[in-house]
Amino acid sequence: MRIVSGIQPTGNLHLGNYLGAIRNWVRMQDEAQARGGQCLYFLADLHAISMPHVPADLASNTREMVAALVACGIDPERSILFNQAQVPQHSELQWLLNGTARMGWLNRMTQWKDKAGKNREGASVALFTYPVLQAADVLLYQATHVPVGDDQKQHLELARDIAQKFNNDFGSEQAPVFTLPEPFIPPEAARIMSLRDGSAKMSKSDPSDMSRINLTDDADTIMQKVKKAKTDPEPLPSEKSGLEGRPEAANLVSIYAAMAGEDVPAVLSRFGGEGFGRFKPALGEVLVERLAPINARFMELRRDRDALDAILKAGADKARALALPTLDAAYRALGL
Ligand code: ADP
């Protein structure tokens, strides 16, 4: 089992990023290892240039993300953690795959249609060919499994189509050049909502800092934010169905459940009938208890630019070594 997954480097990481994305990576790392496999995790800095971006922020966001990943439990000794830009084989393989990918396939990608919108003429070529780079990202390492959310299913299908056509056209049945990766459905990813508005996602783009818990928040700040979180006047229900139509209450309960490692019914069986005056301090405590070690490690690491660069360099060296045989095979198959 070899799992390959990428994440866009972003700064200002929050509880939503942790529970919705990073924690799943930690779980996959453990699951892959239990099955004798390995994970490759990369920061998708090459993908970041397909949309308008601020060059000065890209490297710092990449480091920030690495600090967060390591603080949250990604172990660079067990998983290969790197950024795309330091492994030029990603771009090289993408070019080779451009000969196999069809215009019609890319034209059908719903993400392309959504992101380009009405301004297709003004969109970057990179935005259009982005899914081919994604195919290269996983085929380069003979990935057996790629975690996909709903929005990525179509891109994984495309990677499989490209691999299959390339194998057919240029490989042999005995020696296919690429492994066809299977989707890996990650353990249920929590969707965390804003603390100020139960209908909006917790996000770094929300202008109110009170709407989210940042990985940089100290214990007092976390307790304050939970105390001020929007709620309704009713006590908590003792059954899950009682949370319907109460998005703020449902969000706080699901955060508690995710952080405590319990399910929602278990949380409600304990707190059902209690008001938020009792529940909020308990939620604050669980958050502080679980986030304190992550916060401490994160704050320490993000100050240590050399350590972060060393992690990325070591990861890139390992990734390159794994990538080279496949890239060579692709060149040879094409007669290059
Ligand atoms: P933001 O919405 O703050 O800009 P990003 O879009 O950079 O966050 O998301 C980075 C990763 O974190 C993605 O995998 C995304 O699905 C996940 N994520 C972001 N916000 C949330 C949230 N509120 N709940 C669950 N997952 C989230």
Ligand code: NA
């Ligand atoms: Na976003």
